[in-house]
Amino acid sequence: MSKSRDHSHAASDRRDWARQVEKFCGQRELQLTPLRRQVLDILAGAQAPLGAYAIIEALSREQGKAVAPPTVYRTLDFFLENGFLHKVESRNAYAPCEHLGRRHHGILLICARCGRTDEIESPRVDEMLQETAAKAGFSAQRQMVEVEGLCEACGKAA
């Protein structure tokens, strides 16, 4: 399998994500409606974060379902509010949260070449950011860390 420790962007990871979201919805009595499941599948099937309009197109293409923007944005809000999804601010796109249930603040690694993103966690970075901000008199609530560069595969290719 992959030799480094599981940062593979593999389809299996994303399918895993979909399964976990499903499980969480069951546990917390959140409604995973048909629309939400369709969007979940589309996101789970994507190799890179999707924009809202890409999801609209995918719904139309793959499910033959024509939906307007608000419908998709509401669905995205649902996933975001429940911590199932991250918004990739630098790209206006939405990516599966790979660490469901944990207190998040993920670090997003965005490949400039293939567009795929990986999410990693680092409590040390989180703490250091918190502290660094505190030194400036700032009380941190939410962190957004996005790193653009080359993923392992693209780094080797180049």
Place this chain on the structure above:
Amino acid sequence: MSKSRDHSHAASDRRDWARQVEKFCGQRELQLTPLRRQVLDILAGAQAPLGAYAIIEALSREQGKAVAPPTVYRTLDFFLENGFLHKVESRNAYAPCEHLGRRHHGILLICARCGRTDEIESPRVDEMLQETAAKAGFSAQRQMVEVEGLCEACGKAA
């Protein structure tokens, strides 16, 4: 003056910024044209990061000058390319870069209450991010770190 070490968002800081940009343009033979200077002044006069369309409105209001979006975006590009400005990705806004000339990767502290942003630098955070990414096989090129929370003033007010 301010008791903590100079994270005051003070108007004087921003005027300082404008002066430094001016200086840099002189040194590097960059043209600080009338339009660019007007935009510079508007940004220097703002208490919080401005969006492109806010700048358009300000140009119209303060300078009586009606400009179309491309004109402003080109000006912003000029400032961004030369490292004079940061784009605040989570807000689609543009903020003065407070550390001209240094290799940047600033950390943006964005107050959720008053909207003001402060930029701090932390080589340690930068390094740690770099390392953390490297452990995931990722070669980092550009970092975006935005922290939302309460600035000192707003923290006390609340």
Place this chain on the structure above:
DNA sequence: AAGTGAACCGTTATAACATAACACGTCGGC
């Protein structure tokens, strides 16, 4: 059974952010 409220989705319209493509003027070098 009728009444109520919450959650979800559909629909229309529009707001907010950003860029493509082309035109024109100025200025410096040849």
Place this chain on the structure above:
DNA sequence: GCCGACGTGTTATGTTATAACGGTTCACTT
């Protein structure tokens, strides 16, 4: 004088996101 680079103006359009209103379903109450 011609040319190319640069900056700006202008028109049109592309992309991302939300406001506002309507309708359905369903659980719960009375």
